[in-house]
Amino acid sequence: MAIPETTACQQVLGGTFKGIRSPCYSIYRCGHARLNRETYSTSRDLQRSVSTDENDTTEAVLGSFTGGLAGHRKGDVKSLRSIITPPVSKIRNIGIMAHIDAGKTTTTERMLYYSGYTRALGDVDDGDTVTDFMVQERERGITIQSAAVTFDWNGHRINLIDTPGHVDFTVEVERSLRVLDGAVAVFDASAGVEAQTLTVWRQADKHSVPRMCFLNKMDKTGARFTYSIESIKEKLKARPLLLQLPIGEGKSFQGLIDLVTMESLSWSTQSNEDDGRTFQKKPLSALMDRDLLQSAKEARSLLLEQIADLDDEFASLMLEEYSEDLNLIPVEKLQAAIRRITLARSAVPVLCGSALKNKGVQPLLDAITLYLPSPDDCSHDFMSWYKDDLCALAFKVVHDRQRGPMVFVRIYSGAMKAQSAVYNVNKNCTERMSRLILPFADQQVEISSLPPGNIALTVGLKQTATGDTIVSSKASASAAARRAGRAGEKSKDKKSQDNLVLAGVEIPEPVFFCTIEPPSVAKQPDLENALRCLQLEDPSLKVKTDPDSGQLILCGMGELHIEIIHDRIRREYGLETYLGPLQIAYRETILSGSRASDTLDRMMGDTRQQVTVELEVKPLSDDSPVVEYSDSLPSGVNGYQEAVENGIHSSYLTGPLLGSPLQDVGVIVHKVNVLPGTSMTVVSACVSRCMQKALKTAGKQILEPMMRLEITMGEDYLGSVLADLLQRRGNIQEIQDRFDNKVVLAFVPLAELMGYSTDLRSATSGSATFTLELSNYEPMNAQDQNSLLRKKGLL
Ligand SMILES: Nc1nc2c(ncn2[C@@H]2O[C@H](COP(=O)(O)OP(=O)(O)OP(=O)(O)O)[C@@H](O)[C@H]2O)c(=O)[nH]1
Numbered sequence: 001m002a003i004p005e006t007t008a009c010q011q012v013l014g015g016t017f018k019g020i021r022s023p024c025y026s027i028y029r030c031g032h033a034r035l036n037r038e039t040y041s042t043s044r045d046l047q048r049s050v051s052t053d054e055n056d057t058t059e060a061v062l063g064s065f066t067g068g069l070a071g072h073r074k075g076d077v078k079s080l081r082s083i084i085t086p087p088v089s090k091i092r093n094i095g096i097m098a099h100i101d102a103g104k105t106t107t108t109e110r111m112l113y114y115s116g117y118t119r120a121l122g123d124v125d126d127g128d129t130v131t132d133f134m135v136q137e138r139e140r141g142i143t144i145q146s147a148a149v150t151f152d153w154n155g156h157r158i159n160l161i162d163t164p165g166h167v168d169f170t171v172e173v174e175r176s177l178r179v180l181d182g183a184v185a186v187f188d189a190s191a192g193v194e195a196q197t198l199t200v201w202r203q204a205d206k207h208s209v210p211r212m213c214f215l216n217k218m219d220k221t222g223a224r225f226t227y228s229i230e231s232i233k234e235k236l237k238a239r240p241l242l243l244q245l246p247i248g249e250g251k252s253f254q255g256l257i258d259l260v261t262m263e264s265l266s267w268s269t270q271s272n273e274d275d276g277r278t279f280q281k282k283p284l285s286a287l288m289d290r291d292l293l294q295s296a297k298e299a300r301s302l303l304l305e306q307i308a309d310l311d312d313e314f315a316s317l318m319l320e321e322y323s324e325d326l327n328l329i330p331v332e333k334l335q336a337a338i339r340r341i342t343l344a345r346s347a348v349p350v351l352c353g354s355a356l357k358n359k360g361v362q363p364l365l366d367a368i369t370l371y372l373p374s375p376d377d378c379s380h381d382f383m384s385w386y387k388d389d390l391c392a393l394a395f396k397v398v399h400d401r402q403r404g405p406m407v408f409v410r411i412y413s414g415a416m417k418a419q420s421a422v423y424n425v426n427k428n429c430t431e432r433m434s435r436l437i438l439p440f441a442d443q444q445v446e447i448s449s450l451p452p453g454n455i456a457l458t459v460g461l462k463q464t465a466t467g468d469t470i471v472s473s474k475a476s477a478s479a480a481a482r483r484a485g486r487a488g489e490k491s492k493d494k495k496s497q498d499n500l501v502l503a504g505v506e507i508p509e510p511v512f513f514c515t516i517e518p519p520s521v522a523k524q525p526d527l528e529n530a531l532r533c534l535q536l537e538d539p540s541l542k543v544k545t546d547p548d549s550g551q552l553i554l555c556g557m558g559e560l561h562i563e564i565i566h567d568r569i570r571r572e573y574g575l576e577t578y579l580g581p582l583q584i585a586y587r588e589t590i591l592s593g594s595r596a597s598d599t600l601d602r603m604m605g606d607t608r609q610q611v612t613v614e615l616e617v618k619p620l621s622d623d624s625p626v627v628e629y630s631d632s633l634p635s636g637v638n639g640y641q642e643a644v645e646n647g648i649h650s651s652y653l654t655g656p657l658l659g660s661p662l663q664d665v666g667v668i669v670h671k672v673n674v675l676p677g678t679s680m681t682v683v684s685a686c687v688s689r690c691m692q693k694a695l696k697t698a699g700k701q702i703l704e705p706m707m708r709l710e711i712t713m714g715e716d717y718l719g720s721v722l723a724d725l726l727q728r729r730g731n732i733q734e735i736q737d738r739f740d741n742k743v744v745l746a747f748v749p750l751a752e753l754m755g756y757s758t759d760l761r762s763a764t765s766g767s768a769t770f771t772l773e774l775s776n777y778e779p780m781n782a783q784d785q786n787s788l789l790r791k792k793g794l795l
Pocket residue numbers: 098099100101102103104105106107124125141142143144163164165166216217218219220353354355356357
């Protein structure tokens with residue numbers, strides 16, 4: 001048995017460390033007494049887990065809280081805490097993903113509580129959860145930033161990332177999925193699969209993340225186990241493997257039947273105060289309810305059949321060794337088969353419970369360790385290029401006012417060490433990392449080194465942004481490049497030779513923008529600095545400068561996104577900024593082509609610079625290249641090709657109608673005559689001017705963002721919601737029934753949805769909910785296009 005590497009906790013930073021963001025004082029206020037006690041319970045828990053493995057050696061170092069907490073007595077915290085880094089096979093890097101409000105945060109809180117990392121149960125509704133620790137998150141009761149949490153369960157290290165459900169923050173979800181090995185999809189069992197679940201499910205598919213489902217809120221009136229299972233089949237097109245059956249639904253929900261071990265698990269329903277830590281486990285034969293027993297037997301037979309269908313090894317066990325009595329199949333063999341199926345993504349295990357009522361979370365934790373992959377189960381080409389050298393991916397940057405940027409990394413190979421220099425492949429620079437931290441939600445434990453497979457938080461990397469690849473040195477990157485090159489030659493895979501940089505996350509184009517102004521000119525540099533830090537953290541936030549007015553422009557994924565950024569600049573950077581009206585990010589295209597020519601002729605110093613260009617713009621068809629050169633042109637345009645294409649691309653940024661980016665426009669270059677000695681910049685400028693000329697006379701068209709809207713409301717409001725959608729130029733696709741509710745699916749131009757949440761709330765007395773995502777860009781009709789141009793004073 002491999003001896004696990006041991007790392008020692010050097011200091012518990014809970015007191016001095018003001019959270020990932022400085023305004024974290026609120027958590028200390030509501031939880032600091034808890035924080036101190038937690039340290040005890042965590043130590044005990046870890047000590048317990050230490051003693052279960054005889055090969056583990058531990059090193060415990062005394063740390064101390066030093067100030068930072070109001071009313072806190074220095075030195076009264078016993079932070080004797082040993083951190084064992086388990087073998088890689090016992091690490092689980094897991095994401096929790098779901099539709100907004102499905103209960104991810106509540107479930108995470110319960111996990112932390114049962115694993116001994118918190119002393120009290122946090123409650124989203126009371127604003128005292130551990131993972132939602134930004135002030136805005138506490139106030140709004142939603143998760144904005146993924147908070148990574150590390151904890152141990154049954155000798156396993158679980159690195160868990162609580163991801164936000166709101167569509168404005170899907171980049172956060174995708175960023176987490178990129179580095180996770182497995183995921184738990186949490187559902188509201190009264191709603192089944194909801195709109196955002198579909199989006200995150202698709203994202204998890206894209207990154208081939210094995211996952212399991214947790215049907216939460218089984219206690220809620222209207223909770224329907226069977227309905228939720230059907231919606232997983234129908235909407236997610238997934239194959240559910242039912243590992244549990246609920247005992248009761250809604251108010252009568254009291255526990256679960258474990259179809260793998262054939263036991264019933266029941267929690268006390270006597271008191272709401274019960275923390276669910278203890279529950280009763282009985283063999284199924286002791287179950288009094290005959291109907292339930294029968295259903296459990298049937299569900300178990302179905303489960304065995306499904307597993308045999310999907311796993312040959314298990315099928316042969318069933319047909320040969322245990323054909324006489326399937327009940328004799330050892331639980332471990334069944335679990336191993338479920339694990340293989342989950343990793344192969346041929347089915348998804350389904351569990352259920354109620355996080356709020358403290359039922360079913362411990363079996364979920366067991367299932368995570370049993371069925372979801374360890375880093376060893378996931379292989380990547382680049383791991384062989386780096387061998388034992390460090391290779392890590394920065395997947396999130398957060399900014400702390402005192403410590404500067406702090407970077408979450410996933411280590412793929414080699415060890416990451418505190419107080420060491422690392423090389424950032426994307427930025428081509430060497431940086432010094434001062435500290436390495438294990439993130440226990442708002443508490444941080446400093447460690448000296450971490451082996452591959454882990455997720456850690458680093459301090460000191462100032463240039464690193466989300467998506468950057470970090471290795472030990474430039475020499476190590478070069479050696480990896482050579483190995484990648486050889487591998488690429490062998491496999492004739494050109495891509496692998498270039499691909500030293502681990503793929504980052506695709507960031508969707510922002511659909512909203514607005515100007516942002518500092519309170520005074522003197523504060524402009526502070527605002528620029530705040531925006532620079534926020535952009536390092538949040539790659540979906542774009543900042544531009546208006547070339548005419550010089551004003552700063554914020555571009556974001558939605559109204560809420562921009563609102564949160566505004567709020568954070570105020571709270572975290574102490575700047576009261578002014579936002580201009582929110583505007584839509586339109587695009588432009590052309591419906592018919594046009595040809596133009598232009599000449600630039602000027603003296604620069606003693607040199608005459610002269611270029612004549614003739615080109616044609618045309619609607620781009622799917623199979624033609626964006627830039628074509630007419631046959632009459634000399635090949636390579638006499639060495640000016642790059643300058644010509646720079647000129648073309650720069651003119652794509654400002655369309656002729658609104659100055660919005662152009663799409664689906666092709667160019668044919670007919671003539672480029674350049675006087676020798678003319679600079680490349682002048683060639684690009686002439687091409688760009690000629691492009692603008694041609695575009696002006698082409699058939700111009702504005703494209704507007706169309707949103708896919710899903711609204712859930714009581715039947716009484718259906719008529720008024722539909723009438724309102726039609727007024728907003730909405731195209732209604734479908735009206736579905738969901739128990740007593742109606743669900744409307746529609747496509748609506750984004751321009752018509754400004755302030756929709758407030759309008760919908762007042763029209764339905766706050767009872768309706770909706771989700772919104774960008775569907776595509778569509779041409780505006782002539783009338784709407786003209787009225788938009790008039791509104792902007794452009795017609
Ligand atoms: N009845 C019931 N309510 C629950 C349960 N779990 C969570 N809730 C409630 O559902 C609401 C949302 O819970 P959260 O844990 O914040 O959900 P979330 O998925 O993290 O939400 P976002 O981070 O905003 O996406 C809160 O009011 C919770 O108290 C449950 O098991 N049963």
